[in-house]
Amino acid sequence: MDSPFVSSGSFEDEGQKLKACEENLRRYHQLALAGRLVGATMHEVNNRLAALTNLIFLARSSGQSQPQSTEYLDEADLQLRSLAEITTRSLTFIRVDAESKEVDLVDLATSALKLHREQIAKKRINVQTRSSDVARACVNKGEIFQVLTNLLLNSLDAVPHSGNLHVRVAIRSLNAIITVADNGSGIPRSIQNTLFDSFKSNKSEGNGLGLWIVREIVQGHGGAIRYRTSNRQNKSGTVFRIVLPIQRAS
Ligand SMILES: Nc1ncnc2c1ncn2[C@@H]1O[C@H](COP(=O)(O)OP(=O)(O)O)[C@@H](O)[C@H]1O
Ligand SMILES: [Mg+2]
CATH class of the missing domain: 1.10.287 (Helix Hairpins)
Structure with missing residues:
Protein backbone atom coordinates (compact mmCIF):
# COMPACT_ATOMS: atom_id res chain seq x y z
CA MET A 1 0.00 0.00 0.00
CA ARG A 95 25.81 49.84 -2.59
CA VAL A 96 26.18 46.33 -4.03
CA ASP A 97 29.73 45.54 -2.96
CA ALA A 98 29.42 43.47 0.18
CA GLU A 99 32.97 42.26 0.33
CA SER A 100 34.56 41.60 3.71
CA LYS A 101 38.27 41.97 4.30
CA GLU A 102 40.54 41.85 7.30
CA VAL A 103 40.53 45.32 8.80
CA ASP A 104 42.18 46.83 11.85
CA LEU A 105 39.24 48.20 13.81
CA VAL A 106 41.52 50.39 15.96
CA ASP A 107 42.67 52.14 12.77
CA LEU A 108 39.11 52.46 11.59
CA ALA A 109 37.97 54.02 14.87
CA THR A 110 40.90 56.45 14.75
CA SER A 111 39.91 57.52 11.20
CA ALA A 112 36.27 57.96 12.24
CA LEU A 113 37.36 60.19 15.13
CA LYS A 114 39.59 62.19 12.77
CA LEU A 115 36.65 62.78 10.46
CA HIS A 116 34.85 64.59 13.27
CA ARG A 117 37.84 66.43 14.72
CA GLU A 118 36.38 69.87 13.89
CA GLN A 119 33.18 69.20 15.78
CA ILE A 120 35.18 67.68 18.66
CA ALA A 121 37.46 70.71 18.82
CA LYS A 122 34.58 73.18 18.53
CA LYS A 123 32.76 71.65 21.52
CA ARG A 124 36.08 71.05 23.33
CA ILE A 125 35.15 67.44 23.86
CA ASN A 126 37.51 65.31 25.85
CA VAL A 127 38.08 62.15 23.83
CA GLN A 128 39.53 59.06 25.49
CA THR A 129 40.48 55.98 23.54
CA ARG A 130 41.48 52.77 25.28
CA SER A 131 42.12 50.13 22.72
CA SER A 132 44.44 47.25 22.04
CA ASP A 133 47.27 48.03 19.60
CA VAL A 134 45.44 46.27 16.82
CA ALA A 135 42.07 44.58 16.59
CA ARG A 136 41.76 42.72 13.34
CA ALA A 137 38.41 41.48 12.15
CA CYS A 138 36.99 40.38 8.85
CA VAL A 139 34.38 43.06 8.12
CA ASN A 140 33.04 45.31 5.44
CA LYS A 141 35.22 48.36 6.07
CA GLY A 142 32.83 50.98 4.65
CA GLU A 143 29.89 49.66 6.61
CA ILE A 144 31.69 49.45 9.95
CA PHE A 145 33.08 52.94 9.35
CA GLN A 146 29.50 54.06 8.91
CA VAL A 147 28.53 52.38 12.19
CA LEU A 148 31.33 54.19 14.03
CA THR A 149 30.47 57.51 12.39
CA ASN A 150 26.78 57.27 13.22
CA LEU A 151 27.49 56.41 16.87
CA LEU A 152 30.08 59.18 17.17
CA LEU A 153 27.75 61.75 15.58
CA ASN A 154 24.99 60.88 18.04
CA SER A 155 27.39 61.19 20.97
CA LEU A 156 28.75 64.49 19.67
CA ASP A 157 25.19 65.80 19.41
CA ALA A 158 24.36 64.62 22.93
CA VAL A 159 27.41 65.72 24.93
CA PRO A 160 27.56 69.15 26.51
CA HIS A 161 30.39 71.57 25.85
CA SER A 162 33.62 70.01 27.33
CA GLY A 163 31.83 66.67 27.62
CA ASN A 164 33.47 63.25 27.56
CA LEU A 165 33.59 60.70 24.80
CA HIS A 166 35.14 57.24 25.21
CA VAL A 167 35.88 54.98 22.28
CA ARG A 168 37.22 51.49 22.87
CA VAL A 169 38.02 48.61 20.57
CA ALA A 170 39.11 45.24 21.89
CA ILE A 171 39.24 41.60 20.90
CA ARG A 172 37.61 39.14 23.31
CA SER A 173 38.10 35.58 22.18
CA LEU A 174 36.32 35.29 18.79
CA ASN A 175 34.69 38.73 18.90
CA ALA A 176 35.64 42.34 18.43
CA ILE A 177 34.00 44.65 20.94
CA ILE A 178 33.46 48.30 20.03
CA THR A 179 32.27 50.64 22.76
CA VAL A 180 31.22 54.25 22.27
CA ALA A 181 30.29 56.01 25.49
CA ASP A 182 29.41 59.59 26.33
CA ASN A 183 28.26 61.68 29.26
CA GLY A 184 25.59 63.38 27.19
CA SER A 185 21.92 63.92 27.87
CA GLY A 186 20.99 60.22 27.70
CA ILE A 187 18.41 58.78 25.33
CA PRO A 188 14.94 60.20 25.99
CA ARG A 189 12.67 57.62 27.63
CA SER A 190 9.93 58.30 25.09
CA ILE A 191 11.99 56.81 22.23
CA GLN A 192 13.84 54.04 24.05
CA ASN A 193 11.38 51.30 23.08
CA THR A 194 11.59 52.10 19.40
CA LEU A 195 15.16 53.38 19.34
CA PHE A 196 16.37 51.24 16.46
CA ASP A 197 13.29 51.77 14.30
CA SER A 198 13.68 54.03 11.29
CA PHE A 199 12.51 57.66 11.43
CA LYS A 200 12.58 57.87 15.23
CA SER A 201 14.38 61.05 16.08
CA ASN A 202 13.96 63.78 18.62
CA LYS A 203 16.26 66.19 16.79
CA SER A 204 14.85 68.96 14.65
CA GLU A 205 17.48 68.16 12.01
CA GLY A 206 17.53 64.40 12.59
CA ASN A 207 16.10 61.74 10.33
CA GLY A 208 16.15 58.81 12.74
CA LEU A 209 17.98 56.61 10.29
CA GLY A 210 21.38 56.46 11.99
CA LEU A 211 20.70 53.75 14.56
CA TRP A 212 18.46 51.82 12.19
CA ILE A 213 21.34 51.62 9.69
CA VAL A 214 23.77 50.76 12.50
CA ARG A 215 21.65 47.82 13.60
CA GLU A 216 21.11 46.60 10.02
CA ILE A 217 24.88 46.62 9.40
CA VAL A 218 25.79 45.01 12.72
CA GLN A 219 23.21 42.25 12.27
CA GLY A 220 24.37 41.78 8.66
CA HIS A 221 27.79 41.01 10.15
CA GLY A 222 26.28 38.44 12.50
CA GLY A 223 26.90 40.77 15.42
CA ALA A 224 24.81 42.39 18.13
CA ILE A 225 24.32 45.88 19.54
CA ARG A 226 23.26 46.84 23.04
CA TYR A 227 23.05 50.13 24.89
CA ARG A 228 22.72 51.49 28.40
CA THR A 229 21.57 55.00 29.05
CA SER A 230 20.77 57.26 31.95
CA ASN A 231 18.89 60.56 32.04
CA ARG A 232 19.72 61.26 35.70
CA GLN A 233 20.88 64.78 36.35
CA ASN A 234 24.71 64.99 36.62
CA LYS A 235 24.90 61.25 35.93
CA SER A 236 23.47 61.14 32.46
CA GLY A 237 25.11 59.37 29.56
CA THR A 238 24.92 56.58 27.04
CA VAL A 239 27.02 53.55 26.20
CA PHE A 240 26.66 51.61 22.96
CA ARG A 241 28.39 48.25 22.80
CA ILE A 242 28.80 46.33 19.59
CA VAL A 243 29.95 42.73 19.39
CA LEU A 244 31.21 41.59 15.98
CA PRO A 245 32.50 38.12 15.19
CA ILE A 246 36.08 38.51 13.96
CA GLN A 247 35.46 35.93 11.25
CA ARG A 248 32.34 36.23 9.15
CA ALA A 249 30.30 33.08 8.73
CA SER A 250 30.04 32.30 5.01
N1 LIG B 1 24.49 58.89 22.42
C1 LIG B 1 23.23 59.34 22.46
N2 LIG B 1 22.85 60.16 23.48
C2 LIG B 1 21.57 60.62 23.55
N3 LIG B 1 20.59 60.33 22.66
C3 LIG B 1 20.92 59.52 21.64
C4 LIG B 1 22.24 58.98 21.48
N4 LIG B 1 22.23 58.19 20.38
C5 LIG B 1 20.98 58.25 19.88
N5 LIG B 1 20.20 59.05 20.62
C6 LIG B 1 18.77 59.34 20.41
O1 LIG B 1 18.28 58.43 19.44
C7 LIG B 1 17.65 59.14 18.38
C8 LIG B 1 17.81 58.37 17.11
O2 LIG B 1 19.16 58.40 16.66
P1 LIG B 1 19.47 58.19 15.13
O3 LIG B 1 18.79 56.94 14.68
O4 LIG B 1 20.94 58.26 14.95
O5 LIG B 1 18.74 59.39 14.40
P2 LIG B 1 19.07 60.95 14.40
O6 LIG B 1 20.48 61.13 14.91
O7 LIG B 1 18.90 61.36 12.97
O8 LIG B 1 18.03 61.59 15.30
C9 LIG B 1 18.28 60.52 18.39
O9 LIG B 1 17.39 61.49 17.85
C10 LIG B 1 18.54 60.75 19.87
O10 LIG B 1 17.39 61.24 20.50
MG1 LIG C 1 22.11 59.99 14.36
Whole structure:
Protein backbone atom coordinates (compact mmCIF):
# COMPACT_ATOMS: atom_id res chain seq x y z
CA MET A 1 0.00 0.00 0.00
CA ASP A 2 1.20 3.49 -0.83
CA SER A 3 2.27 5.51 2.14
CA PRO A 4 -0.02 8.48 2.81
CA PHE A 5 3.14 10.47 3.52
CA VAL A 6 5.29 12.04 0.85
CA SER A 7 8.42 10.21 -0.09
CA SER A 8 11.83 11.47 1.00
CA GLY A 9 12.31 12.88 -2.55
CA SER A 10 9.23 15.07 -2.12
CA PHE A 11 10.50 16.22 1.25
CA GLU A 12 13.60 17.47 -0.48
CA ASP A 13 11.47 19.24 -3.10
CA GLU A 14 9.38 20.83 -0.36
CA GLY A 15 12.52 21.82 1.47
CA GLN A 16 13.89 23.48 -1.63
CA LYS A 17 10.60 25.27 -2.26
CA LEU A 18 10.61 26.51 1.34
CA LYS A 19 14.18 27.75 0.94
CA ALA A 20 13.27 29.57 -2.27
CA CYS A 21 10.27 31.15 -0.52
CA GLU A 22 12.47 32.25 2.38
CA GLU A 23 15.00 33.74 -0.04
CA ASN A 24 12.22 35.61 -1.84
CA LEU A 25 10.87 36.91 1.45
CA ARG A 26 14.34 38.07 2.47
CA ARG A 27 14.69 39.91 -0.85
CA TYR A 28 11.29 41.55 -0.50
CA HIS A 29 12.23 42.61 3.01
CA GLN A 30 15.49 44.14 1.70
CA LEU A 31 13.61 45.89 -1.10
CA ALA A 32 11.05 47.26 1.33
CA LEU A 33 13.88 48.58 3.56
CA ALA A 34 15.64 50.10 0.56
CA GLY A 35 12.38 51.72 -0.55
CA ARG A 36 11.83 53.27 2.88
CA LEU A 37 15.42 54.47 2.91
CA VAL A 38 15.05 56.10 -0.51
CA GLY A 39 11.82 57.76 0.64
CA ALA A 40 13.43 59.13 3.78
CA THR A 41 16.51 60.27 1.88
CA MET A 42 14.45 62.13 -0.71
CA HIS A 43 12.50 63.81 2.07
CA GLU A 44 15.73 65.02 3.70
CA VAL A 45 17.25 66.05 0.37
CA ASN A 46 14.11 68.01 -0.57
CA ASN A 47 14.03 69.84 2.76
CA ARG A 48 17.60 70.94 2.32
CA LEU A 49 17.15 71.90 -1.31
CA ALA A 50 14.22 74.10 -0.31
CA ALA A 51 16.39 75.69 2.41
CA LEU A 52 19.18 76.28 -0.13
CA THR A 53 16.82 77.96 -2.59
CA ASN A 54 15.58 80.27 0.16
CA LEU A 55 19.08 81.09 1.38
CA ILE A 56 20.34 81.92 -2.11
CA PHE A 57 17.29 84.14 -2.65
CA LEU A 58 17.96 85.93 0.65
CA ALA A 59 21.69 86.33 -0.09
CA ARG A 60 20.83 87.82 -3.48
CA SER A 61 18.26 90.21 -2.16
CA SER A 62 20.36 91.38 0.81
CA GLY A 63 21.81 93.98 -1.62
CA GLN A 64 24.79 95.82 -0.27
CA SER A 65 24.77 94.18 3.16
CA GLN A 66 27.95 92.07 3.04
CA PRO A 67 27.74 90.50 6.55
CA GLN A 68 24.12 89.52 5.99
CA SER A 69 24.79 87.78 2.68
CA THR A 70 27.91 86.06 4.13
CA GLU A 71 25.69 84.69 6.90
CA TYR A 72 23.18 83.30 4.37
CA LEU A 73 25.97 81.80 2.27
CA ASP A 74 27.58 80.18 5.33
CA GLU A 75 24.23 78.60 6.15
CA ALA A 76 23.89 77.47 2.53
CA ASP A 77 27.34 75.88 2.79
CA LEU A 78 26.24 73.98 5.93
CA GLN A 79 23.11 72.74 4.17
CA LEU A 80 25.22 71.55 1.22
CA ARG A 81 27.57 69.62 3.52
CA SER A 82 24.63 68.01 5.20
CA LEU A 83 23.20 67.04 1.79
CA ALA A 84 26.50 65.42 0.86
CA GLU A 85 26.47 63.49 4.13
CA ILE A 86 22.93 62.24 3.57
CA THR A 87 23.57 61.04 0.03
CA THR A 88 26.89 59.42 0.95
CA ARG A 89 25.24 57.59 3.82
CA SER A 90 22.43 56.29 1.62
CA LEU A 91 24.74 55.35 -1.22
CA THR A 92 27.06 53.46 1.10
CA PHE A 93 24.12 51.60 2.53
CA ILE A 94 22.59 50.51 -0.75
CA ARG A 95 25.81 49.84 -2.59
CA VAL A 96 26.18 46.33 -4.03
CA ASP A 97 29.73 45.54 -2.96
CA ALA A 98 29.42 43.47 0.18
CA GLU A 99 32.97 42.26 0.33
CA SER A 100 34.56 41.60 3.71
CA LYS A 101 38.27 41.97 4.30
CA GLU A 102 40.54 41.85 7.30
CA VAL A 103 40.53 45.32 8.80
CA ASP A 104 42.18 46.83 11.85
CA LEU A 105 39.24 48.20 13.81
CA VAL A 106 41.52 50.39 15.96
CA ASP A 107 42.67 52.14 12.77
CA LEU A 108 39.11 52.46 11.59
CA ALA A 109 37.97 54.02 14.87
CA THR A 110 40.90 56.45 14.75
CA SER A 111 39.91 57.52 11.20
CA ALA A 112 36.27 57.96 12.24
CA LEU A 113 37.36 60.19 15.13
CA LYS A 114 39.59 62.19 12.77
CA LEU A 115 36.65 62.78 10.46
CA HIS A 116 34.85 64.59 13.27
CA ARG A 117 37.84 66.43 14.72
CA GLU A 118 36.38 69.87 13.89
CA GLN A 119 33.18 69.20 15.78
CA ILE A 120 35.18 67.68 18.66
CA ALA A 121 37.46 70.71 18.82
CA LYS A 122 34.58 73.18 18.53
CA LYS A 123 32.76 71.65 21.52
CA ARG A 124 36.08 71.05 23.33
CA ILE A 125 35.15 67.44 23.86
CA ASN A 126 37.51 65.31 25.85
CA VAL A 127 38.08 62.15 23.83
CA GLN A 128 39.53 59.06 25.49
CA THR A 129 40.48 55.98 23.54
CA ARG A 130 41.48 52.77 25.28
CA SER A 131 42.12 50.13 22.72
CA SER A 132 44.44 47.25 22.04
CA ASP A 133 47.27 48.03 19.60
CA VAL A 134 45.44 46.27 16.82
CA ALA A 135 42.07 44.58 16.59
CA ARG A 136 41.76 42.72 13.34
CA ALA A 137 38.41 41.48 12.15
CA CYS A 138 36.99 40.38 8.85
CA VAL A 139 34.38 43.06 8.12
CA ASN A 140 33.04 45.31 5.44
CA LYS A 141 35.22 48.36 6.07
CA GLY A 142 32.83 50.98 4.65
CA GLU A 143 29.89 49.66 6.61
CA ILE A 144 31.69 49.45 9.95
CA PHE A 145 33.08 52.94 9.35
CA GLN A 146 29.50 54.06 8.91
CA VAL A 147 28.53 52.38 12.19
CA LEU A 148 31.33 54.19 14.03
CA THR A 149 30.47 57.51 12.39
CA ASN A 150 26.78 57.27 13.22
CA LEU A 151 27.49 56.41 16.87
CA LEU A 152 30.08 59.18 17.17
CA LEU A 153 27.75 61.75 15.58
CA ASN A 154 24.99 60.88 18.04
CA SER A 155 27.39 61.19 20.97
CA LEU A 156 28.75 64.49 19.67
CA ASP A 157 25.19 65.80 19.41
CA ALA A 158 24.36 64.62 22.93
CA VAL A 159 27.41 65.72 24.93
CA PRO A 160 27.56 69.15 26.51
CA HIS A 161 30.39 71.57 25.85
CA SER A 162 33.62 70.01 27.33
CA GLY A 163 31.83 66.67 27.62
CA ASN A 164 33.47 63.25 27.56
CA LEU A 165 33.59 60.70 24.80
CA HIS A 166 35.14 57.24 25.21
CA VAL A 167 35.88 54.98 22.28
CA ARG A 168 37.22 51.49 22.87
CA VAL A 169 38.02 48.61 20.57
CA ALA A 170 39.11 45.24 21.89
CA ILE A 171 39.24 41.60 20.90
CA ARG A 172 37.61 39.14 23.31
CA SER A 173 38.10 35.58 22.18
CA LEU A 174 36.32 35.29 18.79
CA ASN A 175 34.69 38.73 18.90
CA ALA A 176 35.64 42.34 18.43
CA ILE A 177 34.00 44.65 20.94
CA ILE A 178 33.46 48.30 20.03
CA THR A 179 32.27 50.64 22.76
CA VAL A 180 31.22 54.25 22.27
CA ALA A 181 30.29 56.01 25.49
CA ASP A 182 29.41 59.59 26.33
CA ASN A 183 28.26 61.68 29.26
CA GLY A 184 25.59 63.38 27.19
CA SER A 185 21.92 63.92 27.87
CA GLY A 186 20.99 60.22 27.70
CA ILE A 187 18.41 58.78 25.33
CA PRO A 188 14.94 60.20 25.99
CA ARG A 189 12.67 57.62 27.63
CA SER A 190 9.93 58.30 25.09
CA ILE A 191 11.99 56.81 22.23
CA GLN A 192 13.84 54.04 24.05
CA ASN A 193 11.38 51.30 23.08
CA THR A 194 11.59 52.10 19.40
CA LEU A 195 15.16 53.38 19.34
CA PHE A 196 16.37 51.24 16.46
CA ASP A 197 13.29 51.77 14.30
CA SER A 198 13.68 54.03 11.29
CA PHE A 199 12.51 57.66 11.43
CA LYS A 200 12.58 57.87 15.23
CA SER A 201 14.38 61.05 16.08
CA ASN A 202 13.96 63.78 18.62
CA LYS A 203 16.26 66.19 16.79
CA SER A 204 14.85 68.96 14.65
CA GLU A 205 17.48 68.16 12.01
CA GLY A 206 17.53 64.40 12.59
CA ASN A 207 16.10 61.74 10.33
CA GLY A 208 16.15 58.81 12.74
CA LEU A 209 17.98 56.61 10.29
CA GLY A 210 21.38 56.46 11.99
CA LEU A 211 20.70 53.75 14.56
CA TRP A 212 18.46 51.82 12.19
CA ILE A 213 21.34 51.62 9.69
CA VAL A 214 23.77 50.76 12.50
CA ARG A 215 21.65 47.82 13.60
CA GLU A 216 21.11 46.60 10.02
CA ILE A 217 24.88 46.62 9.40
CA VAL A 218 25.79 45.01 12.72
CA GLN A 219 23.21 42.25 12.27
CA GLY A 220 24.37 41.78 8.66
CA HIS A 221 27.79 41.01 10.15
CA GLY A 222 26.28 38.44 12.50
CA GLY A 223 26.90 40.77 15.42
CA ALA A 224 24.81 42.39 18.13
CA ILE A 225 24.32 45.88 19.54
CA ARG A 226 23.26 46.84 23.04
CA TYR A 227 23.05 50.13 24.89
CA ARG A 228 22.72 51.49 28.40
CA THR A 229 21.57 55.00 29.05
CA SER A 230 20.77 57.26 31.95
CA ASN A 231 18.89 60.56 32.04
CA ARG A 232 19.72 61.26 35.70
CA GLN A 233 20.88 64.78 36.35
CA ASN A 234 24.71 64.99 36.62
CA LYS A 235 24.90 61.25 35.93
CA SER A 236 23.47 61.14 32.46
CA GLY A 237 25.11 59.37 29.56
CA THR A 238 24.92 56.58 27.04
CA VAL A 239 27.02 53.55 26.20
CA PHE A 240 26.66 51.61 22.96
CA ARG A 241 28.39 48.25 22.80
CA ILE A 242 28.80 46.33 19.59
CA VAL A 243 29.95 42.73 19.39
CA LEU A 244 31.21 41.59 15.98
CA PRO A 245 32.50 38.12 15.19
CA ILE A 246 36.08 38.51 13.96
CA GLN A 247 35.46 35.93 11.25
CA ARG A 248 32.34 36.23 9.15
CA ALA A 249 30.30 33.08 8.73
CA SER A 250 30.04 32.30 5.01
N1 LIG B 1 24.49 58.89 22.42
C1 LIG B 1 23.23 59.34 22.46
N2 LIG B 1 22.85 60.16 23.48
C2 LIG B 1 21.57 60.62 23.55
N3 LIG B 1 20.59 60.33 22.66
C3 LIG B 1 20.92 59.52 21.64
C4 LIG B 1 22.24 58.98 21.48
N4 LIG B 1 22.23 58.19 20.38
C5 LIG B 1 20.98 58.25 19.88
N5 LIG B 1 20.20 59.05 20.62
C6 LIG B 1 18.77 59.34 20.41
O1 LIG B 1 18.28 58.43 19.44
C7 LIG B 1 17.65 59.14 18.38
C8 LIG B 1 17.81 58.37 17.11
O2 LIG B 1 19.16 58.40 16.66
P1 LIG B 1 19.47 58.19 15.13
O3 LIG B 1 18.79 56.94 14.68
O4 LIG B 1 20.94 58.26 14.95
O5 LIG B 1 18.74 59.39 14.40
P2 LIG B 1 19.07 60.95 14.40
O6 LIG B 1 20.48 61.13 14.91
O7 LIG B 1 18.90 61.36 12.97
O8 LIG B 1 18.03 61.59 15.30
C9 LIG B 1 18.28 60.52 18.39
O9 LIG B 1 17.39 61.49 17.85
C10 LIG B 1 18.54 60.75 19.87
O10 LIG B 1 17.39 61.24 20.50
MG1 LIG C 1 22.11 59.99 14.36
